[in-house]
Amino acid sequence: MDRTQTKGLTTAAAAGILARHGPNRLPVEHRPHLAARVGHQLRDPMIMMLCAAWVVVLAIGDRQDATIIAAVVVLNTVIGVVQEVRAQRAVDALTRLASPRAHVLRDDVVVEVEAVDVVPGDLVRLEAGDVVPADLLVVDSSALQVDESAMTGESVPVDRAVADEVLAGTVVSRGRGWGVVVRTGPDSGLGRIAALVASAAPRPTPLQRRLSVLSRQLVVVTAVLCAVVAVLSVLRGSSYVDAAVLAVSLGVAAIPESLPAVVTVALALGAHRMAGRSAVVRSLPAVETLGSVTVLASDKTGTLTKGVLVARRLWTPEGTCTVSGDAHNVHGEVVGSPLAEKGAARLLRDAVLCNDATLGVRDQGAWLAVGDPFDVALLVAAAKQGLTAEVLARRWTRVEGVPFDEASRLMRTVHRDEHGVLLEVWKGAPETVLDLLPPGPDVAAARAEAESLAAQGYRVLAVAESGTWVGLVGVVDPPHPDARAVVDACRAAGVRIVMITGDHPGTARAIATSVGILRDGGEVCDGDAVARGEHAARVESVDVYARTRPEQKVSIVEAWQAHGDVVAMTGDGVNDAPALRRADIGVAMGGRGTEVARQSADLVLVDDNLETLLVAIGEGRRVHANIRTFLRYGLAGGLAEMLVILLAPLLGMPLPLTPAMILWVNMVTHGVPGVAFGAEPLDPDLMRRPSPSPLRSILDRTLSRQIVTAGLMTAAVSLTVGWLAYRSDGPIQTVVFLTLGLGQLGVALALRAPRSKGSWRERGLELAVLGAGVCQVAGVLVPWLRDLLGTEPLSGRYLVALLAAASLPGLLVAAGRVVGRRRGGREVL
Known part of the structure; x- marks a missing residue:
């Protein structure tokens, strides 16, 4: 078709078409109301348990504990709502990408109109620098060249002649031309990608899935044990109200209510550290997800290569x-x-x-x-x-x-x-x-x-x-000088790297070989094979995907996820947006990347350097390890408290702890020390072995054994000193209260991560334990606290003896870790 064969539309005709077809605007997905988002967050079992705990502690007058629990619930809910809102931003970015203005021929005169008013049949003038407002059929071309890298991933602009199509969202890089609008809004190429982005709902992160399972497990186990304690309390002569208060208080002790705060602090500190290394996190859960990554699907141009011919x-x-x-x-x-x-x-x-x-x-x-x-x-x-x-x-x-x-x-x-x-x-x-x-x-x-x-x-x-x-x-397009070192480091850390590109298989094979991605016997799979679904059954053998289209990147990510892997996907163009959303962790390039890619991603690499992603993975593993360490510490303490309550009557002892004592120990040991675990430094061993399987429960057999061991040791020491005090008519509740709290703090010190010598910035846990220890001892020494908790004063000699006894669980845990490392063992994530 020649430019002279079409005169464009009249203003009246364009208005009629606009009324029938609607504006040239991308679809906007439904957004839940704020109340619905909040309600979704509050349905989490652990949050429901915390809400019940808040009611109980408020009923018994402990306003300080009630305030802490309420703050944790509110903070956790806010974070969850913010994460949901972020998912909408990717589609919003696609809307902003559309050209705000366009030059069209109306009534035989070239006029400038809003891009949303462009309709099928309009004749659009294209010049260098213009963003194409809709899908066009070229009817006149003079050295017309279009940069389609944002849509196709190709780094080289392409020439467009008469009868060729140019897609919405692409940019005219050279020459001029005219095109007739053939598709607008949702029907355009950009609209179809927007639909893919909207339909690719992000999956829950590995941390969210594991903590969800853990929450249900803790709620069930705690409910059963609380019922047992209530029955035993009634059998011992307590009133039903006192038994209920004791049982629920014990339930609060068993649930590590500091866990959401610990997770939040760990993620926030990790995000802050990553930002200092040119890796900007757009959603906090993505920090932990990075530590669970097992497959990195990387694009080629500008990531593994320099992006310059x-x-x-x-x-x-x-x-x-x-x-x-x-x-x-x-x-x-x-x-x-x-x-x-x-x-x-x-x-x-x-x-x-x-x-x-x-x-x-x-x-x-x-x-x-x-x-x-x-x-x-x-x-x-x-x-x-x-x-x-x-x-x-x-x-x-x-x-x-x-x-x-x-x-x-x-x-x-x-x-x-x-x-x-x-x-x-x-x-x-x-x-x-x-x-x-x-x-x-x-x-x-x-x-x-x-x-x-x-x-x-x-x-x-x-x-x-x-x-x-x-x-x-x-x-x-030469390989990036650091690409091979990054590939080797990822492989050492147990992260599999595969390359996805729109380039010719021969080019892709050569680049993949030069940077070490293509292994001996590794396969190169082209887009046609992906379209036929042949890649799904052989993901383990494929190292390179060549000649891929946007929707095929999503299929590749889904194939790896179906294989049981946690997938990170890098990208910079509009065509990468659906895959970035579908991946467990989407990584966009901050320098050359499009706004759509950045909004669709969870992590933005400001320096466009894959090595920065490796640093981010290390931070993710650090966060994951710190959360597991806190669980080991917090659940071991909760188990020790429950064992003391359950076993003391079997030894003929009176009630070893009052509800106020339980809540105090829980607050002191799980408060500041628990949050301090989120800032523990990175153990270098974490980057020398694979990440844990995403299918493995966060409370796996290894961690469970460690929790039980530490809990039994703390409970045994506490019961021993309590029994000795009982036999000598001593203050049973006071010595058990002091030993139980200090014993847990000793275990916290034993679980410290390796740290640099002389680095005071890494001493937060020690300072937190010291402060918590002072608060625990103050519960015995300060008169008004003694009245509040029901403790009795102890002599200095008695305190020293109890401190020595309380240090035993921590010393045993520390000795076990040292022996394990010297024998070639290692701490499991």
């Missing part, structure tokens, strides 16, 4: 030359035999003449390039041999030219020198240029070499002049 190989009939240096500065040279360098000089001269890009030099020798990345790569290579457009312009003048055409895959220019000699240069795809030349040995050799370079991962351009073969240029 560089000419590396120059092949001519005279020989082969290599180009050193990179694409960002003037350092580098063309190296080969003298005869090969002569042929390379001719090849680069023609590549500069048949070129529409421009190249200047900034301060400190950096390039300032404008134009097609392929053309820029050729200019940079030529400049390293002293050939620039300015130098060649002194001899050659362009008299004719045909821009590169995507259909013919060819660019042609004609030049005249000062003597009137004409030089015709062809540049383009090897198969196109070689078909224009008469058959011969050089042409046959060039075809074979072009195939060889392509198999090695090069993008190949061919150059000929005036019917004579000149040579081939091998262009690459």
